[in-house]
Amino acid sequence: MSTHQDDVNEARLAAALKEEAERGTPAYSELLHARIMQRIGTAGAVGGRRMDRGRGWVWYAAAAAAVIVLGLWAWNSEFWQSGGGGATNPGNRVVAGGSLLPPVGELLGRTVAMAQERLGAELAEGQLAYLDQDAKRLARFVVDQIAVVPSRP
Amino acid sequence: MCSTADKLVGLSDEELARRSRAGSSSCFEELVRRFQVPLLCFLLRRTARRCDAEDIVQESFVRAYECMGQYRDAWPFRTWLFTIAHRLAISHGRKVHARDEAELTAEPAEDEEGPAERLGREEEKRGLWEAARALLTGEQFSAVWLHYVEELPAREIARVLGRTRMAVKTMLHRARKRLLTQLAMSMVGQMQRGEV
Numbered sequence: 001m002s003t004h005q006d007d008v009n010e011a012r013l014a015a016a017l018k019e020e021a022e023r024g025t026p027a028y029s030e031l032l033h034a035r036i037m038q039r040i041g042t043a044g045a046v047g048g049r050r051m052d053r054g055r056g057w058v059w060y061a062a063a064a065a066a067v068i069v070l071g072l073w074a075w076n077s078e079f080w081q082s083g084g085g086g087a088t089n090p091g092n093r094v095v096a097g098g099s100l101l102p103p104v105g106e107l108l109g110r111t112v113a114m115a116q117e118r119l120g121a122e123l124a125e126g127q128l129a130y131l132d133q134d135a136k137r138l139a140r141f142v143v144d145q146i147a148v149v150p151s152r153p
Numbered sequence: 154m155c156s157t158a159d160k161l162v163g164l165s166d167e168e169l170a171r172r173s174r175a176g177s178s179s180c181f182e183e184l185v186r187r188f189q190v191p192l193l194c195f196l197l198r199r200t201a202r203r204c205d206a207e208d209i210v211q212e213s214f215v216r217a218y219e220c221m222g223q224y225r226d227a228w229p230f231r232t233w234l235f236t237i238a239h240r241l242a243i244s245h246g247r248k249v250h251a252r253d254e255a256e257l258t259a260e261p262a263e264d265e266e267g268p269a270e271r272l273g274r275e276e277e278k279r280g281l282w283e284a285a286r287a288l289l290t291g292e293q294f295s296a297v298w299l300h301y302v303e304e305l306p307a308r309e310i311a312r313v314l315g316r317t318r319m320a321v322k323t324m325l326h327r328a329r330k331r332l333l334t335q336l337a338m339s340m341v342g343q344m345q346r347g348e349v
Contacts, residue, residue, distance in 0.1 A: 009333055010329060013281075013329060013332060013333055016281055016336075017281055018302060020282055021194065021198070021282065021298075024194070024198070024280070025190065026193050028186075028189060029207075036185050036189070036211050036215070039211055039214075040178075040181070040185075040218050
């Protein structure tokens with residue numbers, strides 16, 4: 001707990017410190033000012049390099065996002081062009097509403113569906129892996145010709 | 154933007170900083186004019202050598218100029234500038250410590266100060282701030298200076314030192330206690346020598 005004497009001592013200390021600091025205050029130096037301004041003159045524009053570095057991550061993030069969107073779009077376009085979309089007419093790739101790019105959600109959905117499709121195709125292909133090319137063609141022909149009828153329990 | 158010197162004098166530090174950030178070098182020059190003495194005063198006490206203190210003042214302004222884009226209006230400019238100076242003083246202190254250790258066994262270097270400056274320095278050696286520099290850590294010294302001389306509130310000091318407000322209050326309390334003890338001891342010594 002602080003006593004009255006402590007408060008008095010503290011006030012004295014504060015006054016002594018302040019007074020001594022004021023007593024030792026150096027005079028304003030034009031020489032130092034000129035030195036600083038000269039050094040600043042060589043440092044370049046205000047906030048230049050370091051400001052860029054400070055906010056650089058925003059640009060990096062924006063660039064990364066743009067690259068991802070463009071990549072998805074390119075992959076999607078390639079997929080449509082190769083007829084991978086099943087019943088899609090290549091001439092109709094411009095989506096409804098006049099926009100060249102479909103919404104991002106739709107793009108992601110399509111990408112996931114494409115990946116699933118490719119995985120399914122690879123698995124189906126794996127089932128015929130032990131056959132040679134001609135046997136594979138024959139097997140695919142037979143499988144395509146058989147109508148899929150749900151089995152009864 | 155800042156056409157006359159008179160116009161600049163009336164502007165607050167923060168307004169000048171805002172304009173400097175927008176590209177006005179005359180506004181930054183005004184800030185250099187305003188803060189040269191307070192910074193030099195702080196760093197003179199902190200480093201004890203005028204040439205070192207001037208170098209850190211210069212470096213502080215250059216850093217502030219380069220990082221002006223990072224300055225946020227929520228901070229008083231004074232606090233921001235002292236934060237830069239405090240950090241530079243810490244790194245300078247580390248270099249000096251290493252240098253001193255290396256020179257400990259070497260011959261004493263030629264004194265760069267003239268007789269008048271040396272006399273002034275001897276006078277200062279008996280001062281409270283000299284005692285504070287000897288007794289307190291660099292951080293405690295900065296806290297005491299910013300509190301008593303710059304009259305910054307604990308919240309701002311905490312920002313400068315990168316500590317919490319409570320930590321600063323504790324730091325100030327301990328520093329005061331040590332200084333008061335030292336002050337009492339020196340007074341007793343003076344009384345015993347019959348100087349008082």
